[in-house]
Every structure is written in C-alpha cells, then in structure tokens.
Amino acid sequence: MTFHAALETKALETKALETKALETKALETKAVLPPLENKAAEPAPVRSAVDDVAAAFAAFKETNDERLRQIETRFGTDVVTEEKLARLDAAIDAARTRLDRMGLERARPALADPLTRDDGAAQEHKAAFDLYVRAGESGGLKRLESKAMSAGSGPDGGYLVPDTLERTVLQRLAVLSPIRAIASVQQISGGQYKRAVSTGAPVTGWVSETAARPGTDAPSLAQLAFPAAELYAMPAATQTLLDDAVVNVEEWLAGEVETAFAEQEGIAFVTGSGVGRPKGFLASDTVANASWVPGKLGFVGTGNSAAFAASNPSDVLFDLVYALRAAYRQNARFVMNRKTQSAIRKFKDADGNYLWQPALAADRSATLMGFPVTEAEAMPDIGAGSLSVAFGDFRRGYLVVDRTGLRVLRDPYSAKPYVLFYTTKRVGGGVQDFDAIKLLKFA
Known part of the structure; x- marks a missing residue:
C-alpha cells in the first residue's frame, strides 16, 4: 500500500468514526429531550x-x-x-x-360501569336509580337514602344520582366549562366554604441556631366565604325512549345536563353577581394596578377608550403581563373571548413576529406572547371601559366550590307526553387571591 493510499484509508476510517460518534450523540440527545409534536400519532381528523x-x-x-x-x-x-x-x-x-x-x-371521560368497578351498594343504587328514571318507582331509592340517613330526599327534593354519574358530570364540566378547567375546585358537604386569608405581609424573620426567637406582630387575617348556589337543568324524554332497554339512561342524563350546566357556569364564573349564583371575577371591585390593595383586582388601562392604543397597540399587553408578580406569572394565562382574540391576532413584536400563535395539537391552547389563551365567550367584547382581557394564575386566583350530591326529580305530569327530569347541583365560586389576576381595561 502506498503512502497516499494509507493516508486516504486512515482519513476514511477517521470520518467513519466521527460519523458514528455524531449518530450516537444524536440518539442520546433524542432519548434525553422530550418529544415535540408527534403528529403521526394523532388521528387523521385531528391532524x-x-x-x-x-x-x-x-x-x-x-x-x-x-x-x-x-x-x-x-x-x-x-x-x-x-x-x-x-x-x-x-x-x-x-x-x-x-x-x-x-x-x-x-x-371527555366515558361513563364508568358500576357493575364491573363498584361494590354491591353502588350496584344496588344504580339499579334503583335506573328503575326510578324509567318507571318512576322510587321505593328502592327511598329505602337506600333512609338507610344512609340522607336529608332532603323524597318527592320534593329529588333523589341522589349514583356516585359514578355525579363524578362523570363533574369531570365533563371540567372539560367544557372554560373557567372551571383552569381554576381550583373544592368539594364540600355543607352550604358554604370558608377560608382565612392573610391581608398583609407574612410574619417571618431570620434567626441563628441558638438565638432567642423574638416576638412578631400578629398576622392580619380576613375570612372569605364561598356559598354554594343551586344550578338546575330540566332535560325531557319520551316514555318510549325510557322504555327502551338498550338506552343507557345515565349516559343520556349526563349528556343532557352537562352542556346546560357548562353554559351557565361559564357565565357565572366570569360575570356572576354572587347573589343566588357564584361571583365572577369581573364582578369584583377593581382599581388601577399602581394603587392595588388586597380585596380588589388590579387593572392596566389601554390609554384609549373602547380600543387599543393607536400606535404600538401591543405594548399594553406587555404591561399587563409584567403587572403580575413573577410567582404568579409562571402558570399564568390569558382569558378573552373570540372577538378580542381576533383583534389581538394582528399584533407583532418589535422584530415583526406575530404575538398570537395557533395551537399545534388538539389538546393544546393557542398562545399569546408564549402564554396559553383560554377562550371564554362570557368575557365582554372590546368597548368603552370594558374589562375584555384577563391575565393571571387562575389556579391560585379563582376557586370553584362544588357541594357533593347531584339530585334528580322525575316529573311525568308538567309536559305530557314528555317526562321531565329536574336535575340540580349546588356550586359556588369567587376570587380567592386578588393578587393572582390582572385585568386589561379599555379606557
């Protein structure tokens, strides 16, 4: 072998080793980094x-x-x-x-099958509830609720649905109701939920290991109350439908009430007055963010009534983002309706990049400035003095209260030949941390 041939062979071997090393490094990197978007794994309609x-x-x-x-x-x-x-x-x-x-x-979760997953008591409750819905026979439910010492049962108050049906309705509401999906949810057994919150700075201090612990000022506390109001829906069915043994009456009832409940909750959690319904976060007292005090939501003004500023309109969105403290900003998101989102979709940053970006998968949200966007149609359109955009950590800022128990009262008389099912649940809500949510005011 000549000297030049040896050099060429050596160079080829070196190049092959380098290529193999790069491939190994790429495989290692691929194994460490999380996958981005596997569109091939999505169903064809979703893709x-x-x-x-x-x-x-x-x-x-x-x-x-x-x-x-x-x-x-x-x-x-x-x-x-x-x-x-x-x-x-x-x-x-x-x-x-x-x-x-x-x-x-x-x-959307599938309705669980109690016959395969629950105990004997749940199976008995399901069978009794099925008989009540189909034929109006309430003896089994009366006996079960008397045995459980349930208050308020009977013809006037209706009967409790099986636990699996209640869980399914709540899970579906968490998917359909935009604010419930991003807020904290607390289940209670009483008429209202109370919690103490600090209205001042936390009482803390530094000490060395053996130093005496000096006394501190007493914390400043306030009590927030979240009463549960009654929400109802009244789906109707023909007796022929109920007599059909193939029809899953629990699945039918869950499907009928979930949309009605979600629509009413979506409005109440945003603009509800707090009287006979949850208190929406836009119904809270507001103040300019520079003068923020506990108990009020801070807002940032656009500088133009009923519109964004004429020049550099996107600047106010940056002001809104940085009006929120860093601790809340990590899990923050925008909340607005479709029309407001349409107006913001045209905005660019200083480098010419669009601030709004579409979602890359069915289970993802569109983003604005890198933060997720929740679309809530109950948010007001852009207008004079409107609070059309909210930004914050809603998991820490807003609390939804659910009282356990979903009740159904069968009514075959009011709308013959249809059978009405007066279905009620008790739900409340309100702001629990006024520093976690900021608003954009068009003024």
Missing part, C-alpha cells in the same frame, strides 16, 4: 384540523403583512385586502373551533 389552523394562520399573516405595506405606501388599505383578511380570520376561528371540539371529545 387535518391542526394543519387547517396552521395553513389559515400562514395565509392570514401573509395577507396582514400586505395590508400593513399598503398602509405604509398609500393613504389606506385596499378593500379587497381587508375582506380577504376578515375571511381568513373567520377561517382560523372555524378551524380552531373544530379542533377544540375534537379535543373536548377526546378528553
């Missing part, structure tokens, strides 16, 4: 919906960039461009709605 959102937003950005160039070079934008932008904006909303619906369907 299609995700691609539709991404494609619509790409076209939206291109059209909006053209609109901005027209503003810079002309006295105004072309009408055709504005119409195209509005159509693309509606297409993004439609595709996002379809993707959200798929995510909800995937996250």
